[in-house]
Amino acid sequence: MANLVRTGIVIAALCFTASCRNSDVSRAAPEDTRPAATISTQNANDTRVAKEVFGHIPVASNQRSESFGGYARGCQAGAEQLAETGPTWQAMRLSRNRNWGQPTLVDYVQDLSRFAATLPDWEGLYVGDMSQPRGGPMLSGHASHQIGLDVDIWMLQPDRLDLSRTERENLSSISMRRERGAYTNSSWTEQHMQLLRAAASDDRVARIFVFPGAKVAMCNWETGDRSWLNKIRPWWGHHYHFHVRLSCPAGQSDCENQAPPPAGDGCADAQTWVNNILNPPPPPPASSTPSTPRGPATMARLPSQCLTVAASQ
Numbered sequence: 001m002a003n004l005v006r007t008g009i010v011i012a013a014l015c016f017t018a019s020c021r022n023s024d025v026s027r028a029a030p031e032d033t034r035p036a037a038t039i040s041t042q043n044a045n046d047t048r049v050a051k052e053v054f055g056h057i058p059v060a061s062n063q064r065s066e067s068f069g070g071y072a073r074g075c076q077a078g079a080e081q082l083a084e085t086g087p088t089w090q091a092m093r094l095s096r097n098r099n100w101g102q103p104t105l106v107d108y109v110q111d112l113s114r115f116a117a118t119l120p121d122w123e124g125l126y127v128g129d130m131s132q133p134r135g136g137p138m139l140s141g142h143a144s145h146q147i148g149l150d151v152d153i154w155m156l157q158p159d160r161l162d163l164s165r166t167e168r169e170n171l172s173s174i175s176m177r178r179e180r181g182a183y184t185n186s187s188w189t190e191q192h193m194q195l196l197r198a199a200a201s202d203d204r205v206a207r208i209f210v211f212p213g214a215k216v217a218m219c220n221w222e223t224g225d226r227s228w229l230n231k232i233r234p235w236w237g238h239h240y241h242f243h244v245r246l247s248c249p250a251g252q253s254d255c256e257n258q259a260p261p262p263a264g265d266g267c268a269d270a271q272t273w274v275n276n277i278l279n280p281p282p283p284p285p286a287s288s289t290p291s292t293p294r295g296p297a298t299m300a301r302l303p304s305q306c307l308t309v310a311a312s313q
């Protein structure tokens with residue numbers, strides 16, 4: 001594992017970095033903005049700021065497990081907490097209290113961590129943000145991760161799973177990119193590709209976000225079945241972690257899936273993205289109609305079920 005340097009105590013926390021903020025907040029919109037499934041008049045006048053409501057609830061709701069709304073506008077009922085430490089994983093940044101998700105997500109993370117532990121030099125997974133106990137918008141980072149079906153997996157391969165709370169606050173993941181994401185760097189290994197292939201080959205997964213250079217690297221690496229590459233979506237940021245998004249569990253009619261990725265392996269598109277990083281096209285002319293600035297989402301903008309989720313004991 002040449003050049004894999006453990007950065008130790010570094011302040012640049014995952015998802016507090018500028019690139020992560022770009023990827024997960026401002027740039028998340030094109031993949032994420034679909035109207036909430038159900039906007040009823042029940043909460044039409046609820047002007048409470050949704051992230052202030054959901055960002056301070058410490059435990060899951062005592063309800064049947066269900067996702068309401070879309071990845072970037074919704075909430076979750078009956079979430080499960082991923083154990084802080086398991087045989088093949090550790091949840092990181094415990095102070096954020098974001099190791100919560102729908103049961104299918106908790107199962108998925110554990111399954112993937114068992115696979116990761118079979119890779120040379122990997123003890124399992126370091127698991128980054130999932131969702132808040134009741135999902136919803138967050139006080140910092142991430143536009144999505146709202147319905148208990150998203151998880152960030154660290155690119156840093158775990159060589160021990162006995163990190164203390166403090167170590168889990170201070171240890172940083174490592175970046176896998178060079179040339180602004182056009183290429184992978186020397187920390188990127190075959191094991192990363194095997195892990196992402198396993199992650200994407202799971203039927204529960206809708207898409208996985210990773211930086212463009214990594215997608216092209218995997219396009220060039222795969223010599224067999226290429227179908228899994230369809231779910232690997234090049235995106236801004238996502239070089240300290242990759243982001244797995246599960247499909248809505250079967251039978252949940254108030255959970256909104258995204259449209260599936262376009263057919264095919266997506267490799268030509270990823271290559272175009274890389275080419276544009278290396279030789280940026282001229283910026284489009286500035287729009288003459290400035291977009292109206294919008295304040296933070298209020299409870300009225302969430303599916304009405306989220307009112308019940310927030311209020312449930």
Ligand SMILES: [Zn+2]
Nearest residue numbers: 024151152243
């Ligand atoms: Zn994420």
